[in-house]
Amino acid sequence: MTTKTSLQKTLGTWLTIGVTLLWLLGVIASGLVARHEMNEVFDSALEETAQRILPLAVTDILNRENDTGHHRAPVLKDHNEYLTYLVRNPSGKLLLQSHDVDPDIFGALPQEGFFETSTHRFYGEAAVSDTIYIEIAEPLAHRRAAVLEATLTLLIPLLFLIPISWFGVWWVIKRSLRQVVLLQQSIEARGGSDLSPVAVDRLPKEFEPIMVSVNRLLERLRRALEAERSFTANSAHELRTPLATALAKLQRLNAETQDVQIKSRTGEIEESLRTLSRLSQKLLELAKAEGGSALSENDNDLVPILQMIANDYEREAPGRLVLNLPDDSVMSLLDPDAFAILVRNLMENALRHGAADRPVNISLTGEGTLRVANAGEVVPPEKLALLRNRFVRSDTKTLGSGIGLAIVEAIASGAGTGLKLRSPASDQSDGFEAEVNIVVGHTDV
Ligand SMILES: Nc1ncnc2c1ncn2[C@@H]1O[C@H](COP(=O)(O)OP(=O)(O)OP(=O)(O)O)[C@@H](O)[C@H]1O
Ligand SMILES: [Mg+2]
Missing domain, CATH: 1.10.287 (Helix Hairpins)
Known part of the structure; x- marks a missing residue:
């Protein structure tokens, strides 16, 4: 068994997945570029800060008289430091430090240039003939947080992009397939x-x-x-x-x-x-x-035609036909000749195949429902379903070739209406009933 897929659903889903994946790839690429550019900016800030602090630190250290200890830079206002620094001599002796620094993150001896540990990025610079070193440190977590924030900001549009893309594709396909529908x-x-x-x-x-x-x-x-x-x-x-x-x-x-x-x-x-x-x-x-088509150009009143055909058969089987006709006319676009053929076949069947000693009821309602019912043996449902086919007969005792109901079916469907067969007949425990709605219009076809 093949599972049927909807073009609209498949295209909507796959195009949305495609757009989302492309966007994610774009976000990853932008994240990488942003990280590279940010690193450059942060490094430059690190270098710039070191070069700015160093002359001040040197002045401060050289101005100390007989002071061999180290100083902590004064705190102007309580704050968290992203950048911390140490000023040391080449042997690692501490000369000056920023107020919030953790000296353990620095190496034993000062170094020049950029370098990195698992937690920090450093920049070192020397002055006064390499006798005073400044090393400035920045936590890597700070950089990572900045990159992550930028990347997450780029992901926010996805929240809108996914539903917009799905509905957009769905709408475009619906519009394109309108002619097909x-x-x-x-x-x-x-x-x-x-x-x-x-x-x-x-x-x-x-x-x-x-x-x-x-x-x-x-x-x-x-x-x-x-x-x-x-x-x-x-x-x-x-x-x-x-x-x-x-x-x-x-x-x-x-x-x-x-x-x-x-x-x-x-x-x-x-x-x-x-x-x-x-x-x-x-x-x-x-x-x-x-x-x-069994339709005519104009409306015709079908009641007199039905009455006339019933009179014909009344001569053949006196007293057996019981007519129940509406007082008003029943106007229909059904062709009068086709209607006459249809009625003759139904009446002929009822008289020929129905119980010979029992009446045949012919009724037409004001809404155009024609019913021809007779008494007689019940036709089993599996046979009933096949009777409207050509050359199919239920019993072989009576005369006939099995074409009558096929003619009725062809006229009914040509007029855009249907033939219903019932056995037993409605309101009866036995017999057979044929029903056709004879009020049809051009639009029904
Ligand atoms: N009113 C009815 N009562 C009982 N059986 C019916 C009735 N009308 C049709 N049948 C069954 O349906 C079969 C098919 O009917 P249909 O009118 O197509 O053919 P037919 O009457 O046998 O032959 P034909 O109409 O071609 O002379 C009949 O042979 C009969 O067995
Ligand atoms: Mg017949």
Whole structure:
């Protein structure tokens, strides 16, 4: 099983991760550059401070009279010292120190230039022919804190960058895919019988080849279906005349012969020819029903048509049809001829397959729901689901070819409505019921 991914989600996530990683790389690079530059600035400050203090310290030391001890520089105001210093002679004897200094961090003998221990950075400078040394120390933690602070400040924009990038990408993709979504909706909205090409002009370029192929496929499908339909229609049409001729000749032979055996045989052949003729008639109806939309240009009142067809069947099966029609007209865009074919097939089925001694209920509501229900054996659900397919029949006792419900289904779907089959019929414990909503509009298709 393949897991389906959303283009929007994948691109949104990966582009955001990419932007975040690039930003982090940028922050690391900036941190390294900042550290290098800051070190230079701090070193220069260290050197500058040493060079500024040294002459003052020398003056102070040389001005001491007979004073062999060391001095601590006076504290002007209580404060923390970042820079501390020692002034010593070449043998390491302490001459002057800043007030907050820790002499242990310095080496035993003074050194010149920059050097570093694990905790401090130092700068040493000598004066008076290398007899007085100043060493100035700065804690490394101070430098690290400064670099860290600068780097963390650079990370703050990430907090905004991640959601902005995610939503930005999501929005751009949503906008770009809008035409694709519109296309999907338009394909979804068209009925199964609409095989006209799909408009591709406003699609993003990447999708165009797909839709061009789909259109080519639709065109091939349309031609194949058209060929099948015209073949069915033509064959059914061409069969009608020879069938009628054969039937007429058979009836003449039947009338002319006195032989009982031949009479019974011609009767059997006549029955077969009639079945064949009915089949060709049904195939013709099916080809027409599947040929296209069953809608007409104008609204028509379908109640009188239903009444007229019921009257026809009343003559065939007196007293069996129970009609329940609305008082008002039921206007619909369903083509009257297609409606008549649909109703005839449903009534014929109910009379033929329903219990012979029980009535057939035909009802039409003001909203256009047509129901044809009859009593009789219950059709099992698994068979019921297949009955609307061509040449599928539930029982073999009755006459028929299994095309009637396929015709009804084709007309209903061509008009944008649906056929519902139920067994047992609603409000009954047995029987069969077919339901179609016959009020349809152009927008439903
Ligand atoms: N009103 C009904 N009551 C009971 N069974 C039905 C009813 N209508 C249809 N059926 C079942 O569904 C099957 C298919 O019906 P359909 O109208 O497609 O074909 P048919 O009536 O057998 O033949 P045709 O209509 O082509 O002459 C029928 O053979 C029958 O078994
Ligand atoms: Mg039928």
